[in-house]
Amino acid sequence: MTNTKSRGFKIYKIVTLILSVLFWIGVWALFSHRVNLEFLLPSPKATVIALTELAKTPEFWQISGLSLLRILSGILIAVALGTIFAVFTANIHTLDSLLSPLMTVVKATPIASFIILALLWIDRNTLPIFITVLIVLPVVWSNVSAGIRSVDRGLLEVAKIYRFSLGKRIIKIYLPSVMPYFLAACQSALGMAWKAGIAAEVLCTPESAIGTQIMNSKVYIETTELFAWTLAVIILSVIIEKLLIFGLKKLAQGLHVSRKEVSDANA
Amino acid sequence: MLTLENITLKYGKNTVLDRLSYSFSEGRITAIVGESGVGKTSLVNILAGLLRPTDGSFTNTHGKISYIFQEPRLFPWMTALENVATVSDEAKGREMLTLMGLEDSLDKYPAELSGGMKQRVSIARALAYEPDIIFLDEPFRGLDAERRHNVSKTVFELLRGKTAIIVTHDEADLEYADIVLKLSPAPESKLIRIDN
Numbered sequence: 409m410t411n412t413k414s415r416g417f418k419i420y421k422i423v424t425l426i427l428s429v430l431f432w433i434g435v436w437a438l439f440s441h442r443v444n445l446e447f448l449l450p451s452p453k454a455t456v457i458a459l460t461e462l463a464k465t466p467e468f469w470q471i472s473g474l475s476l477l478r479i480l481s482g483i484l485i486a487v488a489l490g491t492i493f494a495v496f497t498a499n500i501h502t503l504d505s506l507l508s509p510l511m512t513v514v515k516a517t518p519i520a521s522f523i524i525l526a527l528l529w530i531d532r533n534t535l536p537i538f539i540t541v542l543i544v545l546p547v548v549w550s551n552v553s554a555g556i557r558s559v560d561r562g563l564l565e566v567a568k569i570y571r572f573s574l575g576k577r578i579i580k581i582y583l584p585s586v587m588p589y590f591l592a593a594c595q596s597a598l599g600m601a602w603k604a605g606i607a608a609e610v611l612c613t614p615e616s617a618i619g620t621q622i623m624n625s626k627v628y629i630e631t632t633e634l635f636a637w638t639l640a641v642i643i644l645s646v647i648i649e650k651l652l653i654f655g656l657k658k659l660a661q662g663l664h665v666s667r668k669e670v671s672d673a674n675a
Numbered sequence: 676m677l678t679l680e681n682i683t684l685k686y687g688k689n690t691v692l693d694r695l696s697y698s699f700s701e702g703r704i705t706a707i708v709g710e711s712g713v714g715k716t717s718l719v720n721i722l723a724g725l726l727r728p729t730d731g732s733f734t735n736t737h738g739k740i741s742y743i744f745q746e747p748r749l750f751p752w753m754t755a756l757e758n759v760a761t762v763s764d765e766a767k768g769r770e771m772l773t774l775m776g777l778e779d780s781l782d783k784y785p786a787e788l789s790g791g792m793k794q795r796v797s798i799a800r801a802l803a804y805e806p807d808i809i810f811l812d813e814p815f816r817g818l819d820a821e822r823r824h825n826v827s828k829t830v831f832e833l834l835r836g837k838t839a840i841i842v843t844h845d846e847a848d849l850e851y852a853d854i855v856l857k858l859s860p861a862p863e864s865k866l867i868r869i870d871n
């Protein structure tokens with residue numbers, strides 16, 4: 409009975425999502441039709457055709473691959489550093505006091521300021537990685553810190569009574585407790601990473617990058633191409649997000665974090 | 676050996692235990708009774724090494740310790756059997772859960788169990804560990820009257836001959852205790868034997 413209800417709810421959610429997407433594409437098509445100038449607002453059809461044409465060229469895959477590599481590298485470095493920082497700051501109060509203002513400043517500073525400043529020091533091919541790290545790191549750090557602090561003290565006392573080793577404590581208590589926070593951090597950080605990474609590419613124009621193509625489209629008023637590259641970013645972002653979250657959920661299940669808790673964190 | 680020497684415990688300005696000394700008997704079930712807030716749970720937490728006294732010292736030469744807390748304290752991401760098997764092998768876990776009448780709930784998560792069932796899993800975990808000494812703090816709270824009778828009987832039978840310290844408000848538990856101590860409040864806390 410519950411399974412049937414849950415399946416029904418899933419189908420309802422998928423149908424609602426498809427209808428919502430179709431609704432907004434319809435709104436876009438309507439506006440585009442009203443404006444009737446491709447260089448001001450290309451239609452969804454023209455955008456898809458432009459993207460299909462781009463996808464036929466090997467350059468498209470090379471450019472997309474390199475942008476993807478930069479952004480994924482940034483995400484991985486930020487996730488690793490954010491987690492390590494969180495482990496230390498959650499346990500050492502002085503370190504937390506020291507790092508908190510810095511993270512607040514990083515979160516509040518406009519990305520453009522960082523990009524322009526960092527351009528003076530960092531190679532333009534590496535800069536998008538640095539910017540992605542800068543944007544993702546505070547999100548991962550604050551979420552994982554909150555996760556570590558949320559660990560049930562009662563369970564740690566149980567671990568103390570039954571003499572759990574440090575490894576056993578980490579696997580049986582810390583990882584399952586922190587995982588929902590970590591998943592939520594990854595989910596919100598992924599979208600931000602793409603925005604920040606592509607913005608950095610637009611401003612520093614690396615040799616092969618989606619951001620550079622977007623900048624060129626703007627310079628040559630190729631609005632349809634600009635939309636096509638933007639659509640490529642959205643598609644890549646969604647695919648990577650789904651793949652990464654799927655992988656992390658599998659890992660979470662392996663660590664005995666129940667499905668309910670993971671989905672609660674993602675809700 | 677389990678002894679307390681001039682144990683004092685303060686929470687801010689509030690003195691909970693004051694210069695308490697006592698030497699617990701080995702291989703006996705000792706019940707500690709007393710008014711609410713007198714410091715019974717704090718005392719057991721000190722004995723179990725979970726709480727550091729403000730002053731004084733205690734000696735516990737027992738190796739393996741078990742503790743049945745007032746609340747179940749189960750790992751929510753583990754099934755009943757996995758919870759018990761974190762401290763013992765699976766066969767022992769199965770045996771203890773069956774003894775607690777939970778043979779049909781081995782694969783259920785804590786969220787799928789009632790409060791009383793969760794507490795029984797917690798009891799099974801403490802017993803499966805096969806401790807040298809066991810602390811029990813209101814261990815049967817949350818169990819319905821009939822279940823409580825059966826579970827307490829089983830637990831005390833298993834504890835016979837072991838060193839066990841039980842904090843209880845329930846008269847029924849005292850029947851199983853070899854020694855009954857009343858904790859008098861600070862100042863000058865004392866454990867006074869009242870069973871003879």
